[in-house]
Amino acid sequence: MQKSFTRSTKALDEIFDFIGTFFREHKVGKEVAFSIKFAVEELFTNFVKYNLTSKSEISLNLSIEGKNLVVRLMDSEAQPFDPTKAPDPDLHAPLEQRRAGGLGIFLVKRMIDKIEYHHTDKMSTITLVQSLEK
Amino acid sequence: MFKIMLDNQGIVRLQGRLDASQAEEATKELLKVTKSAVVDFRELEYISSAGLGVLIAAQKRLKESGHSLTLTNMNNHIRDVFRYARFDLIFKVE
Numbered sequence: 001m002q003k004s005f006t007r008s009t010k011a012l013d014e015i016f017d018f019i020g021t022f023f024r025e026h027k028v029g030k031e032v033a034f035s036i037k038f039a040v041e042e043l044f045t046n047f048v049k050y051n052l053t054s055k056s057e058i059s060l061n062l063s064i065e066g067k068n069l070v071v072r073l074m075d076s077e078a079q080p081f082d083p084t085k086a087p088d089p090d091l092h093a094p095l096e097q098r099r100a101g102g103l104g105i106f107l108v109k110r111m112i113d114k115i116e117y118h119h120t121d122k123m124s125t126i127t128l129v130q131s132l133e134k
Numbered sequence: 135m136f137k138i139m140l141d142n143q144g145i146v147r148l149q150g151r152l153d154a155s156q157a158e159e160a161t162k163e164l165l166k167v168t169k170s171a172v173v174d175f176r177e178l179e180y181i182s183s184a185g186l187g188v189l190i191a192a193q194k195r196l197k198e199s200g201h202s203l204t205l206t207n208m209n210n211h212i213r214d215v216f217r218y219a220r221f222d223l224i225f226k227v228e
Contacts, residue, residue: 009154016151034180034211041182045154091220095194100187103219107183110218 004057007048012041015060022062028069031134035111036071042104043083043126047075064132068113071128078124082117083108138163144170146203149177152185160185164192169201176207186219193224204228 001022005011016037023033040060047058054077061072089102109115114129136156137149146167152160173189193203206228208216216227 012153012155016153031211037180038182038215041153045182045184092223095190095197095224098190098194098224100183100190103186104183107215107218 001063002059002061004059005044007051007054007056007058009045009048012044015040015044018060019062026064026069028132029134032069032130032132036069036128036130039108039112039128040071040073042108043073043128046081046083046105047073047078047124050079050081051075051077065129067132069130069132071130073126073128075124077122078119080119080124082119083126084115084117136160140166144172146171146173147177148173148175151180152178152188153180153182154184157184157188160188161191164188165195167192167196167203168199170196170203171201172204172206174207175205175209175212178212179209181212181215186215186221189221190224202226 003018005015019037019040022028044058044060056075056077059074061074063070083105086102086105088106089099090097112128113131116127118125135150136152136159138160139147139149140163141147146164189203196202202225204226205216208227216222216225221227
């Protein structure tokens with residue numbers, strides 16, 4: 001199941017509806033559903049944030065492959081940014097120094113079983129693999 | 135769908151999904167909180183890092199005047215997010 005979305009956080013409602021439909025059709029459990037929604041939002045908003053000027057849409061593909069849920073997010077006009085290599089935030093810093101930047105990607109890495117990143121010819125593809133046996 | 139409501143007992147009630155598209159609205163409403171307050175998560179289904187950022191900003195602002203937010207009634211998924219982010223170090227979570 002694949003769909004393309006406007007490069008804006010305003011597309012999030014539509015994205016959650018799309019994901020929700022897929023989850024209902026495939027009877028995906030609540031824990032996996034929460035993690036995937038969280039990861040898709042964080043990675044989608046990252047694509048938006050790092051290229052505000054492009055008009056191209058961002059594609060989202062969901063599939064079941066064996067015992068895994070596989071999610072692919074594709075941006076055809078992305079700057080290279082590998083989320084798997086992003087530095088972790090300092091979680092023990094005092095409140096004054098805590099910030100939300102970097103936290104989203106850190107949490108995605110914590111929640112998702114496997115994340116792969118590919119970038120060729122302006123096309124960034126992030127693949128998430130999550131076991132359905134949770 | 136997201137709602138944020140402030141009642142006259144100093145309780146902030148969150149409802150629905152606090153994602154990046156709702157962060158501005160949540161920030162605007164939380165600016166009305168000027169004293170220590172309880173944030174009730176009972177009807178909040180989902181939060182992303184954008185929502186966490188809103189809460190951090192509010193906690194920082196309140197701390198300057200000796201106040202703080204206490205977070206209560208989280209569902210298990212949101213509680214996990216707070217635990218992974220070590221927000222237990224910067225918020226009282228009930």
